[in-house]
Amino acid sequence: MIQDKFRLHTPGPTPIPPRVQQAMNQPMIGHRDPDCSRLVRDLSLRMGLVFGTQEPVLLMTGSGTSALEAAAANTLSAGDEAVVVVTGAFGDRFAKILQAHQITLHRLDIPWGEACQPEQLRSFLQERPKAKAVFLTYCETSTGVLNPIPELSQVIHSHSDALVIVDGVSCIGAVPSRMDVWGVDILVTGSQKALMLPPGMAFTAVSPRAWEAIDKNPHPRFYLDLRNYKNSLEKDTTPYTPAVTLLRGLEAVLDMLEEEGWEKVIHRHKLMKEMTRAGTRALGLDLMTSDDVASPTVTSIWGSDKWSSEDLRKALRQLSVRVAGGQQHLKGKIFRIGHMGYCDPLDVLTVLSALELALKNIGVPVEAGAGIQAAEEVFHRVSHPDYRPA
Amino acid sequence: MIQDKFRLHTPGPTPIPPRVQQAMNQPMIGHRDPDCSRLVRDLSLRMGLVFGTQEPVLLMTGSGTSALEAAAANTLSAGDEAVVVVTGAFGDRFAKILQAHQITLHRLDIPWGEACQPEQLRSFLQERPKAKAVFLTYCETSTGVLNPIPELSQVIHSHSDALVIVDGVSCIGAVPSRMDVWGVDILVTGSQKALMLPPGMAFTAVSPRAWEAIDKNPHPRFYLDLRNYKNSLEKDTTPYTPAVTLLRGLEAVLDMLEEEGWEKVIHRHKLMKEMTRAGTRALGLDLMTSDDVASPTVTSIWGSDKWSSEDLRKALRQLSVRVAGGQQHLKGKIFRIGHMGYCDPLDVLTVLSALELALKNIGVPVEAGAGIQAAEEVFHRVSHPDYRPA
Numbered sequence: 001m002i003q004d005k006f007r008l009h010t011p012g013p014t015p016i017p018p019r020v021q022q023a024m025n026q027p028m029i030g031h032r033d034p035d036c037s038r039l040v041r042d043l044s045l046r047m048g049l050v051f052g053t054q055e056p057v058l059l060m061t062g063s064g065t066s067a068l069e070a071a072a073a074n075t076l077s078a079g080d081e082a083v084v085v086v087t088g089a090f091g092d093r094f095a096k097i098l099q100a101h102q103i104t105l106h107r108l109d110i111p112w113g114e115a116c117q118p119e120q121l122r123s124f125l126q127e128r129p130k131a132k133a134v135f136l137t138y139c140e141t142s143t144g145v146l147n148p149i150p151e152l153s154q155v156i157h158s159h160s161d162a163l164v165i166v167d168g169v170s171c172i173g174a175v176p177s178r179m180d181v182w183g184v185d186i187l188v189t190g191s192q193k194a195l196m197l198p199p200g201m202a203f204t205a206v207s208p209r210a211w212e213a214i215d216k217n218p219h220p221r222f223y224l225d226l227r228n229y230k231n232s233l234e235k236d237t238t239p240y241t242p243a244v245t246l247l248r249g250l251e252a253v254l255d256m257l258e259e260e261g262w263e264k265v266i267h268r269h270k271l272m273k274e275m276t277r278a279g280t281r282a283l284g285l286d287l288m289t290s291d292d293v294a295s296p297t298v299t300s301i302w303g304s305d306k307w308s309s310e311d312l313r314k315a316l317r318q319l320s321v322r323v324a325g326g327q328q329h330l331k332g333k334i335f336r337i338g339h340m341g342y343c344d345p346l347d348v349l350t351v352l353s354a355l356e357l358a359l360k361n362i363g364v365p366v367e368a369g370a371g372i373q374a375a376e377e378v379f380h381r382v383s384h385p386d387y388r389p390a
Numbered sequence: 391m392i393q394d395k396f397r398l399h400t401p402g403p404t405p406i407p408p409r410v411q412q413a414m415n416q417p418m419i420g421h422r423d424p425d426c427s428r429l430v431r432d433l434s435l436r437m438g439l440v441f442g443t444q445e446p447v448l449l450m451t452g453s454g455t456s457a458l459e460a461a462a463a464n465t466l467s468a469g470d471e472a473v474v475v476v477t478g479a480f481g482d483r484f485a486k487i488l489q490a491h492q493i494t495l496h497r498l499d500i501p502w503g504e505a506c507q508p509e510q511l512r513s514f515l516q517e518r519p520k521a522k523a524v525f526l527t528y529c530e531t532s533t534g535v536l537n538p539i540p541e542l543s544q545v546i547h548s549h550s551d552a553l554v555i556v557d558g559v560s561c562i563g564a565v566p567s568r569m570d571v572w573g574v575d576i577l578v579t580g581s582q583k584a585l586m587l588p589p590g591m592a593f594t595a596v597s598p599r600a601w602e603a604i605d606k607n608p609h610p611r612f613y614l615d616l617r618n619y620k621n622s623l624e625k626d627t628t629p630y631t632p633a634v635t636l637l638r639g640l641e642a643v644l645d646m647l648e649e650e651g652w653e654k655v656i657h658r659h660k661l662m663k664e665m666t667r668a669g670t671r672a673l674g675l676d677l678m679t680s681d682d683v684a685s686p687t688v689t690s691i692w693g694s695d696k697w698s699s700e701d702l703r704k705a706l707r708q709l710s711v712r713v714a715g716g717q718q719h720l721k722g723k724i725f726r727i728g729h730m731g732y733c734d735p736l737d738v739l740t741v742l743s744a745l746e747l748a749l750k751n752i753g754v755p756v757e758a759g760a761g762i763q764a765a766e767e768v769f770h771r772v773s774h775p776d777y778r779p780a
Contacts, residue, residue: 004416004417006417008417008418008419008420010420010422012631013418013419013420013421013631013634014418015417015418016417016418021415024414025411025415026394027394027396027398027405027406028398028403028404028405028406028582028588029398029403029712030398030400030403030712030714031403031589032400032714033712061451061452061453061456061589061590062451062452062456062613063451063613063630063631063632064630064631065612065613065629065630065631066451066452066456066613066630069612069613073610073612078610096612097612100610100611100612100615101610101612102610190631192418192631198418198633198634198635199421199451199631199632199633199634199635200451200590200591200633200635200636201590219610220463220468220490220491220492220609220610221490222455222459222463222486222487222490222491223452223453223455223456223459223614224613225490239455240453240454240455240456241402241403241453241454241455241580241582241589242453242589243588243589243590243633244403244588244589245588245589245590245635246590322419322420322423324420324422
């Protein structure tokens with residue numbers, strides 16, 4: 001294969017658009033420079049549109065996990081009770097974070113590949129009335145499930161005063177987000193997924209109700225102390241040197257997404273999801289998630305008794321396509337195709353073509369073109385002006 | 391002035407070399423990709439040469455402050471005693487971090503602009519025998535003082551079992567660092583100073599003795615838990631998505647510095663320091679630090695009763711040169727010229743020329759060319775083959 005040409009379809013990091021790359025490719029500026037202050041001020045407000053909140057979005061330098069921990073360590077202190085809904089590896093990460101901070105943990109474990117249903121959470125919460133916060137995962141990256149955040153949030157608010165804390169890392173920017181309307185108290189995302197930036201920044205928004213808890217909370221923290229970010233933002237700056245390059249990139253990202261139009265961005269991701277699902281099914285593959293809970297950003301597909309998903313990943317890699325494997329107990333059992341951010345329907349067709357070639361290469365019988373045919377049918381159906389999503 | 395042309399001379403972020411920019415300007419790769427694993431493994435070892443340690447250097451995604459907190463929160467727990475030597479704003483930051491973690495704090499405050507002398511620390515330590523760690527700042531960015539780390543470390547080891555923890559953020563990569571020989575237990579630096587990268591990564595190395603303390607320490611932490619970075623490094627990876635772009639940039643940085651040769655890198659910074667000091671003195675300006683404790687990376691210069699350092703900074707900015715102001719009580723009283731990383735003697739002459747123009751523009755009488763003359767004399771003297779630094 002020609003060198004350096006590859007298609008990155010992991011569920012983050014995702015490819016960087018040339019326009020964003022160019023924006024990041026400018027001479028460095030100082031972080032206390034007026035140009036940087038303007039960026040910090042503008043971006044924290046513009047990111048509010050992405051989150052669906054009137055609150056400013058805090059700009060943190062770190063992996064997504066840094067903001068997940070910030071959400072926990074700022075609202076709870078040792079001995080407090082919290083509920084974590086675990087639908088996969090990232091719900092499990094929330095649980096590990098809470099354990100590290102000596103929070104008394106109530107885990108609602110949902111089988112991997114399924115979403116948490118509002119009724120499940122309702123009965124679980126009723127038996128844990130002391131929980132001060134409930135931790136949810138919007139898109140569970142490890143399975144490709146999109147949990148029903150509006151409904152889950154409503155259940156929480158109707159039964160308790162617990163804060164609603166949501167990990168939106170692998171979907172915000174590709175799915176609807178109405179943080180204020182849904183009553184989400186803290187929403188977190190990272191730079192390297194649907195937001196089309198390199199890894200290195202995390203974004204956090206906080207409701208007035210959550211600020212009250214944060215302001216009173218004595219739990220030790222410094223770098224991740226959200227109060228410092230809030231106070232600095234009032235002076236159009238960050239408490240510590242921010243990832244200046246990514247700030248510039250984010251400005252270009254928001255320009256691009258706003259020019260495309262948010263409805264179209266969200267529709268594009270739905271379309272790519274449906275094409276991926278139809279195409280892989282037509283190749284005889286089994287999907288891990290059912291249609292009603294599948295995330296528009298990542299699709300998990302089972303290997304089989306006859307062939308290993310790791311062999312398929314290697315065969316795809318030889319064809320220049322990079323997809324992710326399974327995490328924890330799913331290692332070697334599934335592969336995951338990311339289709340978010342700088343990704344369009346033709347990219348999905350390319351992945352499906354490579355999948356046809358790769359399956360044949362590892363000895364799995366496939367009808368050449370079957371996946372493409374199914375995905376193209378979806379494309380035509382969904383692109384039709386009369387199409388209305390379910 | 392022509393647009394977009396400016397000279398960045400803050401003490402971090404610093405300019406990015408084109409070769410590094412180019413290395414960062416490649417298509418994104420996945421963080422679990424073999425290419426990324428190779429980077430993580432290689433860079434953690436090569437950074438050991440920069441630190442002067444045989445230990446692998448942990449690669450963290452965050453501002454320098456994240457690693458300063460990691461050094462504290464991993465070695466100490468609430469109620470432990472620690473000594474912090476405060477020679478400026480960043481020693482003060484260490485103190486704030488320790489306070490946030492409820493560490494019993496003994497502050498050795500040194501007047502800003504002076505270095506801590508070994509004898510001062512000796513007597514201070516003798517009265518605080520329970521201190522489990524001593525926090526030092528190598529280059530105090532807020533004043534431009536370089537504290538004598540080898541001597542201070544020796545004093546600590548000869549009087550106690552306290553861990554020696556050093557903030558090397560604004561000098562590592564530009565000054566000698568022999569962490570293992572000096573007995574430094576934890577050394578920390580950031581990406582955006584002498585290492586010529588954008589902000590967004592922090593680097594931490596840990597002695598075997600410090601690992602013992604870290605492994606036993608129950609203090610709550612997750613994202614900054616150094617054990618997670620160490621364990622992941624054994625599998626050539628990082629616990630959370632790293633700043634992939636900066637890893638690629640760091641590879642190019644280390645290539646550049648190794649090709650120049652470490653002795654020459656260190657000599658270049660000494661030369662730039664001496665040129666800056668001679669040039670500004672010849673213009674009648676007062677330096678904040680004495681020659682014996684001045685950092686090779688940043689020079690702090692007093693304003694005067696007759697003119698404000700902020701007015702001078704503005705005049706410099708109009709001429710395209712960006713320097714830093716004073717922090718905390720020095721705001722408006724000093725300005726700071728960074729001369730580290732992608733910076734050479736001609737850049738120093740450019741800054742000095744701009745300084746001559748700017749001083750005249752704000753009404754301060756200067757003899758045109760006097761600063762340049764003095765700096766050029768230093769250049770010839772120090773570049774002479776017979777020159778031996780003091």
